[in-house]
Amino acid sequence: MEQRRKYKIQPPSIWELVxxxxxxxxxxxxxxxxxxVGTEAxxxxASREGWSRYLQPQTEPKGEAATDKGSWFDGLPDEGAETPDDPAVLARTATVASGRAMRARAWTEARTLAGLAEAYHKLAERADPARNGLTAETAPLELVLDILTMDRIAxxxxxxxxxxxVDPVKAAYHEWxxxxxxxxxxxEEVKTRRRSATEARVEALExxxxxxxxxxxxxxxRAARVRLGIDVIAPDGAGTRQMPAAEFRVRLED
Structure with a gap:
């Protein structure tokens, strides 16, 4: 029988080294x-005293001088000289600074600056006159419903x-x-392959x-039309009904 290794109680000085x-x-x-000391101990x-490696200050690789946190913003163009509080300008500045921190492997600063950039970007969206202060989260429900039920042709x-x-909004819509x-x-390709496999199995059983x-x-x-993919059984009101697959696809598009 394997004997468990015995560990003696270590003084605080040893635990500090640990x-x-x-x-x-x-x-x-x-x-x-x-x-x-025991691994479980x-x-x-570490859990009891909150030893977290992720909360430790970033260290630079050996042989390199530590980077001053303020240097993430050094040399950036002063595009906000006339409007220093413009959230769009602040968002761009924070984004560039986050990229610099990430390339320097200062992960904590990079994440913080990225979050700051995102926050300023949202503020900029709300301040955009073209949006009249509206966002997807703040738009009236009636407006959201009108958009969701908007006629396809319109x-x-x-x-x-x-x-x-060149319109980035329209381009994003068409990409979506x-x-x-x-x-x-x-x-549809997955359904076709499954249908073919099912038909092959049915033929083998027959x-x-x-x-x-x-x-x-x-x-x-009726069953043959469903099996061949000509018709589908689709929800209709409170129940279901068999309808042509082409009609069902049109309903999905709408």
Whole structure:
């Protein structure tokens, strides 16, 4: 029977060394073996006392000087000289600073600056006169409902663009539509493959039944149309009904 290793109670000075090495990035098992403490005891103390490696200050690679946090903003163009409180300008500035911090592997500062940039971006959207202070979260429910139930043709007319027109909003809409079309096409391909596999299995079972002299069950026309994908069973009101697949696809588009 394997004997468990015995550990003696270590003084606070040893536990301070354990804490130092653990927070420096050494593995729990490695540190525990180094100072003669139990791995579970180390982890329990780390949890109890809040030893978190993620809360430690960022350190630069050896041989490189530590980067001053203020340097993330050094050399940035002063585009907000006339409007220093413009949230759009502040969002761009914070985004550039976040990128600098990320490339310097200062992850904590990069995340903080990215969150700051996102917050300023939302403020800029609310302050945009073209939006009249409206966002998806603040728009009246009546307006949201009108948009969701908007006639398909009217919607396409709003987002129609000329061949040489450059409009990021319209471009984003058409890209969203394209991605949706790709997803629907992939879904149809999956259904087709499943239907083909099911038909092959049914044919194999019918062949086995015929080999045993058992006549297969006769399939009526309605069932055959569903099996062949001509019709689908779709929700309709409080129940379901069989309808042509083309009609069902039109309903999905609407």
């Amino acid at each position: 804490r130092r090495d653990y927070l420096a990035g050494d593995g729990a098992r490695q540190v525990a073996a180094r100072y003669g 180390l982890r329990a103390r 919607l396409e007319d709003r987002f129609w663009r000329k061949p040489d027109e 539509r394209r991605q949706g079309s790709l997803r629907r096409r992939a879904h 062949a086995q039944l015929a080999g045993r002299g058992i006549p297969p069950v006769e399939e009526d026309e």
